[in-house]
Amino acid sequence: MADSLRESAVGQLLRLVNRQWLPYPDERPEFQLPDYDTPIDQEKPADHISSIGPDHQPKRRSEGEEQDVEAFQLAKTATAERTVSRTLTPIRTSDGIVLVDWYTLDDPENPHNWSSPKKLLVSFEICMYSFAVYFGSSVYTSSIDGIIERSGVGVVTASLGFALYVLAYGIGPMLWSPLSEIPSIGRNSIYIATFSIYVLLCIPEALVDNFAGLMVLRFLLGFFGSPCLATGAATFQDMYAMIKMPYLLAFWAGAVTLGPALAPVVAGFSVVAKSWHWFAWEMLWLSGPIWLLMLFLLPETSAPNILLRRARRLRYLTSKAQLKSQSEIDQAHMSAREVAFDALIKPWQINALDPAVLFSTVYTALVYGIFNSFFESFPLVYPIIYDFNLGESNSVFLSVIVALMIAMPTYCFYYYYWVEPKVAKHGFGPPEQRLIPALFACFLVPVGLFIFAWTTRSSVHWIVSIIGVLLDIPQFAASLFAANDFARSSVACGCILFAHPMFVSIGVPGGISLLGGLTILCAGGLYILYFFGANLRARSKFAAK
Incomplete structure (x- = not known):
């Protein structure tokens, strides 16, 4: 629980105030950091999960490395028990750059090595987050008659509040998905920032008495709620082996199917008893507690982001500027045009x-x-x-x-x-x-x-x-x-x-x-x-x- 709090948005904010609060294991005095000073023979097979060559590009793992990693992952898939820890040797390039990677084969900061309760907690949060956003789409339909009566618009025009929400959470992933793959951003910061805006927008949605304003708010709500659709599956993949992904996707599908299905049931009785504004208050009451849970207990799952922050942390602790994560090395040799192409154009090119x-x-x-x-x-x-x-x-x-x-x-x-x-x-x-x-x-x-x-x-x-x-x-x-x-x-x-x-x-x-x-x-x-x-x-x- 402590490590989930440390990795959460609240935990990271507390660490900005004081780095000694919620320390990482490698910040504790008793932790033994790898030897980043001893030269490493590049011709000798490296006992490491991933490595880089002298040209700063990823180097293919040796056959022995592949067998080690595959055996370890299969062992973790077949049993809940961890295998014996194995220290991984740092890799150094010819120009002195040292790759910051996992400390051991079963490094507890690697999301694939998290305990089952921690993985289930994160999965539950993503499912509930997705449920709340999809709930917000169709809950609006129970208030269409009241909106027609109040605003004097037709049925089709009033249905725009539902349609614009759906359209917006289709547009949103075009932005959020590529942003979440940028190591310096990660997934958690996008989840928290956008869902915070989503929760806040529920308040004016519940108070607005203007049809045009309501439509704008509905679009913005769909847009800022869409990261769960954009990267929810990627979050599961960060933690679980591919062979287990269908189970996660099945439960996620259940959550996002129940959301729009149960929303009219909930709002159908309350809107009649109260007013057409009531659907927005229900969105707030549902999303607010989920947002608080995510603020305190949703850790980052993106391995490139975790390793990037580890590299920054080690540079601070050791004053060694040559310590870099793989993502830092890769991005240093990518132009802005290449990053934009991979993020925005390649999905359409594939289609x-x-x-x-x-x-x-x-x-x-x-x-x-x-x-x-x-x-x-x-x-x-x-x-x-x-x-x-x-x-x-x-x-x-x-x-x-x-x-x-x-x-x-x-x-x-x-x-x-x-x-x-x-x-x-x-x-x-x-x-x-x-x-x-x-x-x-x-x-x-x-x-x-x-x-x-x-x-x-x-x-x-x-x-x-x-x-x-x-x-x-x-x-x-x-x-x-x-x-x-x-x-x-x-x-x-x-x-x-x-x-x-x-x-x-x-x-x-x-x-x-x-x-x-x-x-x-x-x-x-x-x-x-x-x-x-x-x-x-x-x-x-x-x-x-």
């Missing part, structure tokens, strides 16, 4: 030059658009056909909990007993193997949509249509993680705005049937990607470069 990635981007954007369009039909079904009040209508979203309680354990069971043993023996295999569960689950989506479309009439009990909703949710949850957040959120933003007029124009049965037909095309696309994905990847011009 343009890699057919498989482009297909995945289009697919996830389409599925996410259908997801948001589908939910826009609820206000035209349950209050009108079944005479539900606002709170009862929004209670339909509780079916999401049932769906996730079925889908998540099923997937984890499949991965644990089928996929993980195969990966441990033969490696991950081609990417198309990850699509096998979707090849079966994808048919549930059109089935659920057609059940919903053809049973939403007064002569059929409302529970039947809710069963259709339950069948849809598990597959939709996967669409929350797209290769291109901007494309996905842009399509979703448009769908939110045109879905209501579409349902009014052609009716809910016709509109939902249209969405069901589109999901059949999506299912066909999955099979194309599964059977022809290798061929598409072979045609990638990006890979060829």
Whole structure:
């Protein structure tokens, strides 16, 4: 707990006041620093995880080093116990620069070596943070009627508050994701700075009485809440071996699916009892405690950032200017143009030059658009056909909990007993193997949509249509993680705005049937990607470069 506090935003601020508060192990008198003065023979195999050559560029590990690291990581994956510590020898370049890296093979400051409780705490914080941000998207919908009455705007215009939020958290990752990869910034500073702004913006959102001002605030809230979407998965990857990542992503998917699903349930009753402003207060009450928890107990997980701060700390302790981290050496030889290109242009280049990635981007954007369009039909079904009040209508979203309680354990069971043993023996295999569960689950989506479309009439009990909703949710949850957040959120933003007029124009049965037909095309696309994905990847011009 003490090291989490030290690495948190509050801990780092306290250390700025006094470096002796919350000291690192290497700042204690009894700590034995590595010998940074003894010359090291570069021809001799280095007992080190990573190294640099005389040209300041990363040097490939020797075969022995690779075997040591792989054996250690496999041991840590298979058992919760740590292996015997092993000291790592510093690496020196020909011009005297000494690489600052982990002190030992099981260095406790390496996020992969953190204890299970610490990893679970960080994972819980990221999931709750993501839940709160996604909660803030759809909680607005319960207040649309009140906003229409107060501002005198139409339904489509009032829906902008939802659409702009979704659009903004698709734009945000284009900035936050590359910034988080800059070692001097890291992930934690972005999380804390942006979420602090998010929490503060909830206050004027709850007080504003001007439609234009409310729309501006909704966009800003989505933008400053988006880092969880931009780098949440990267935070998990900082701590866990790749073979364990599917479990983390499954629970993260559950958190971000529950957020927008439960928000209307919570706000549906309170908005009726209080006022349309009430949804914003609920955003504040949810995000505020999570923000405080992150301030005090969210440590930095980016290894380049941790090692960069270690190098600065050691330069201060030893007065040796030649001590540098790998990231400092790498960035010293990168121009601003190269940094900007890697951060802003390369993701779009990959989409343009890699057919498989482009297909995945289009697919996830389409599925996410259908997801948001589908939910826009609820206000035209349950209050009108079944005479539900606002709170009862929004209670339909509780079916999401049932769906996730079925889908998540099923997937984890499949991965644990089928996929993980195969990966441990033969490696991950081609990417198309990850699509096998979707090849079966994808048919549930059109089935659920057609059940919903053809049973939403007064002569059929409302529970039947809710069963259709339950069948849809598990597959939709996967669409929350797209290769291109901007494309996905842009399509979703448009769908939110045109879905209501579409349902009014052609009716809910016709509109939902249209969405069901589109999901059949999506299912066909999955099979194309599964059977022809290798061929598409072979045609990638990006890979060829």
